[in-house]
Amino acid sequence: MIEGPYKIQVFEPHRSKLPPLRPYLRDFWRRREFATELSKFSDKAEYLESKLGKVWLVLNPLFLAIIYYLLVTIIQGGRGQGGGFTTLAHILIGLFTFYFAQNTILLGASSITSGGSLILNQAFPRALLPLSSAISAARQFFPTIPIYILIVWGGKLFLNDTSLPGLNANYLLLPILFLLLVVTSFGLSLLFATMNVYFRDTTKLLSYIMRIWLYASPVLWQPDMLSGSYRVLLYLNPLGPILSANSRIWIDGLMPTLSQLIGCLVWAGIAFAMGAYFFISRERDFAVRI
Secondary structure, eight states, X not given: OOXXXXXXXXXXXXXXXXXXXXXXXXXXXHTHHHHHHHXXXXXXXXXXXXXXXXXXXXHHHHHHHHHHHHHHHHHTTTOOTXXXXXXXXXXXXXXXXXXXXXXXXXXXXXXXXXXXXXXXXXXXXXXXXXXXXXXXXXXXXXXXXXXXXXXXXXXXXXXXXXXXOOOOXXXXXXXXXXXHHHHHHHHHHHHHHHHHHHOTTXXXXXXXXXXXXXXXXTTSSOGGXXXXXXXXXXXXXXXXXXXXXXXXXXHHXXXXXXXXXXXXXXXXXXXXXXXXXXXXXXXXXXXXXX
């Protein structure tokens, strides 16, 4: 007999089902600081050997935006959609926003398999690991916003580009759109993290999926280019309504359309509900399969 304040965990296969949600959510909220600290540790480890460090968080999407802008301009024969600088601004904010979703999904998808030692040695809600990845993605996204504002408004002032709007009340919707983007991306990361436990090639396949997803999203092209029945393709894309609404506010200064807002809410609900269900119902099986 073993005496003392020891806690023994036994990992064994079980029937997948949701655990009691109230204790789970209570424990998840109580340990939220664990996800934040893990995110800080991961960020330090990622940029430890890089001399430019977190400067690459801005330089990478900025350089890519310029490259994509040149490619789009060449393909269109030098006629940027809606004006040269407006096209660059659209691609830039689209890339910054898409990269947040991409980093949340990719980092979250590998968070369970890469955190195997924590899972085997500690008892905690496993959803904290994808949450930590989402926090890391947000920490990488926020430094790009001042750069975007500086470029867009600097271009408006120095290039006298009147196609870019002034500040108005519609910009107050941007934090709400970002929150919906967080919910959507986090839900998808939970889904892919679960898949990666059972199918280890998921993360490798995801890198190609995200590349195709970028081209299929309104980042290198503008939503107005789809007309008629083809506009349904925009709403079949989980990130399509959010990227469209985001660009409509930043570039045009207009309120998102009702269909865009409904699309954002619907995809946020579907992604989070589906991801949370599959993840939480199977997370007790993770330790057996890692």
